[in-house]
Amino acid sequence: DADVTQTPRNRITKTGKRIMLECSQTKGHDRMYWYRQDPGLGLQLIYYSFDVKDINKGEISDGYSVSRQAQAKFSLSLESAIPNQTALYFCATSPGAFLSTDTQYFGPGTRLTVL
Amino acid sequence: QKEVEQNSGPLSVPEGAIASLNCTYSDRGSQSFFWYRQYSGKSPELIMSIYSNGDKEDGRFTAQLNKASQYVSLLIRDSQPSDSATYLCAVIAGNTGKLIFGQGTTLQVKP
Numbered sequence: 001d002a003d004v005t006q007t008p009r010n011r012i013t014k015t016g017k018r019i020m021l022e023c024s025q026t027k028g029h030d031r032m033y034w035y036r037q038d039p040g041l042g043l044q045l046i047y048y049s050f051d052v053k054d055i056n057k058g059e060i061s062d063g064y065s066v067s068r069q070a071q072a073k074f075s076l077s078l079e080s081a082i083p084n085q086t087a088l089y090f091c092a093t094s095p096g097a098f099l100s101t102d103t104q105y106f107g108p109g110t111r112l113t114v115l
Numbered sequence: 116q117k118e119v120e121q122n123s124g125p126l127s128v129p130e131g132a133i134a135s136l137n138c139t140y141s142d143r144g145s146q147s148f149f150w151y152r153q154y155s156g157k158s159p160e161l162i163m164s165i166y167s168n169g170d171k172e173d174g175r176f177t178a179q180l181n182k183a184s185q186y187v188s189l190l191i192r193d194s195q196p197s198d199s200a201t202y203l204c205a206v207i208a209g210n211t212g213k214l215i216f217g218q219g220t221t222l223q224v225k226p
Contacts, residue, residue: 041218043216090159102207109157
């Protein structure tokens with residue numbers, strides 16, 4: 001079984017709809033992250049969580065919200081989807097033992113299309 | 116200036132050659148550097164991490180770090196067509212734990 005799973009893997013929705021992307025991990029890591037990737041671009045950080053009670057905004061958090069339901073679960077919501085949120089979304093986790101050497105491991109991704 | 120910069124490529128090399136991928140970063144306080152490989156439509160996969168100046172070798176891959184020049188590179192020896200992918204350079208920003216990615220370099224290995 002994969003250590004980091006994301007659901008759904010593909011989603012097509014319409015403008016204005018609320019969408020939730022879910023991430024679960026069995027790695028036992030404290031830290032979880034949400035990124036988006038647009039064609040030809042690197043990954044941009046949306047939100048990150050260093051533990052269940054700690055949620056932080058990344059570089060592109062506008063239009064998104066998150067919920068850390070448990071150590072193993074981190075959900076990303078688009079309250080009212082718009083077409084320019086069409087992208088590939090990745091969840092990642094890291095153990096968090098040392099800030100300066102923390103290694104991130106990625107889930108398989110969710111391809112979201114907003115029409 | 117972008118925090119992490121890579122040449123987007125594509126970099127094309129013949130099978131069996133050495134592929135050299137380069138990355139520069141702007142935060143002189145950065146301490147941790149990573150190379151991820153990403154196949155089209157797939158998630159990034161960690162290839163190498165490097166924390167100290169010098170070379171680090173793992174199989175056909177060698178990461179090189181020069182903190183004075185703020186430069187990190189990845190060498191792939193005996194390149195194979197299966198190495199064709201986008202290679203992402205990533206740097207942990209200071210002591211924040213946040214990973215900053217370059218835009219990636221596309222490598223094409225031609226048989």
